[in-house]
Amino acid sequence: MNEGIDFDFADTEDVAARRDEVVAAVESHAGRIARELALLQGGDYGQRAFTTSRGTWTVKYEGGALQYLRYEGKGGAETYVVSTKRQPDPADLATAMRDYEAFVESYNDHVESLSGVLDDVSTDFPAPRETADVVAERDRVVDRIREVCDEMAVQLHRYDGTDYGTFGTTVSGTRWELKRDRDRASYLRVGGEGGIYLLSQYEPPAAPDVRRLVGDFPGFVESYNDHVEELESDLDGVTL
Incomplete structure (x- = not known):
């Protein structure tokens, strides 16, 4: 207590x-x-x-x-x-x-x-180069690639009869894939998942990527033509 x-x-x-x-x-x-x-x-x-x-x-x-x-x-x-x-x-x-x-x-x-630490720092910077010419040339090449891929999409849509589809092949050891939405190219991707989109619905490719990859584009088209030729040969001799 x-x-x-x-x-x-x-x-x-x-x-x-x-x-x-x-x-x-x-x-x-x-x-x-x-x-x-x-x-x-x-x-x-x-x-x-x-x-x-x-x-x-x-x-x-x-x-x-x-x-x-x-x-x-x-x-x-x-x-x-x-x-x-x-x-x-x-x-x-x-x-x-x-x-x-x-x-x-x-x-x-x-x-x-820190007082005066920036006093002798010059702000007389060189003028940045314009990119208009590079962009115009990039767009010229990409527009032509899109024309060709759109035509491929038209033919694939006509043959497959489906609204969506892809055509893929390997060129110089690299995977190329064209995805179509009905009769228009949706994208052209080089390098598989995480690769470079030469065509896209969202943004244009970088000019260096176009320069590096455009040389293999004819090979991609030739592979598509070979694919179509095989389809035609599959129907040879079919009679009704």
């Missing part, structure tokens, strides 16, 4: 209140540093460490706002002076705050070291 126990104990309310007051002041002040770092480093998310004679301070920010301010003394002990998780121990906070002014000086030195 505890009715006879009457011991005094210290009230922590004043200590906790002072701790919260200090943390709030640091959060406001270091929050400005976090915003400046976000501007300086060119992103809303990041962190940076600043070294003093007594330890290392790490500022982490998210969305341009201070996420935490961590102090690590030379002995290795860490104190989250500002954190979204919990308030620091008052004694650890007091130790860290003895080095806070040095942290701010280290930050100021960092900013000062």
